Amino acid sequence: xxxxxxxxxxxxxxxxxxxxxxxxxxxxxxxxxxxxxxxxxxxxxxxxxxxxxxxxxxxxxxxxxxxxxxxxxxxxxxxxxxxxxxxxxxxxxxxxxxxxxxxxxxxxxxxxxxxxxxxxxxxxxxxxxxxx
Numbered sequence: 663x664x665x666x667x668x669x670x671x672x673x674x675x676x677x678x679x680x681x682x683x684x685x686x687x688x689x690x691x692x693x694x695x696x697x698x699x700x701x702x703x704x705x706x707x708x709x710x711x712x713x714x715x716x717x718x719x720x721x722x723x724x725x726x727x728x729x730x731x732x733x734x735x736x737x738x739x740x741x742x743x744x745x746x747x748x749x750x751x752x753x754x755x756x757x758x759x760x761x762x763x764x765x766x767x768x769x770x771x772x773x774x775x776x777x778x779x780x781x782x783x784x785x786x787x788x789x790x791x792x793x794x
Contacts, residue, residue, distance in 0.1 A: 680699035682697055682698075683752075684748040685760055686751045686753055687754060688754075688769075692705055692773075693705065693708075693747035693748065694767065694776070695746035700732070701763050703767075703776060704728060704729070704746050705784070705786055707727060707787075711727060711739075712789065712791055714726045718739050720741075729793060731778050731784070732764075732778065733763060733778050733779055734764070736782045754767065754774075755769065756769050756771050764778050765777070765778055773787030774786050774787070782794060
């Protein structure tokens, strides 16, 4: 866990007051990380994004496993060589909602839907995933 926190600190440059919160779905197929400073939510899916998105411009790493977003505006495809999965992360049971800062995520048996204050976000599931 310490190694993951260090990695996230490098990915999400933050002030000394920043906090990180990790959570996952009951299937353990979707894992997310929230950073308070700067505010950011990233969710990865072990089975990959379906359909795979177009490669982001300039991406030299994997781009087929997750989405991220800030408190406002559209979500984007993650381009990274790491993951936000944390074995001890809190499980957000199906039918419940996780909220922190500008972000809300609803866990259901059909997938995870997350949105920000602007109403933009993403949906992840084994069958399909998309940004909105």
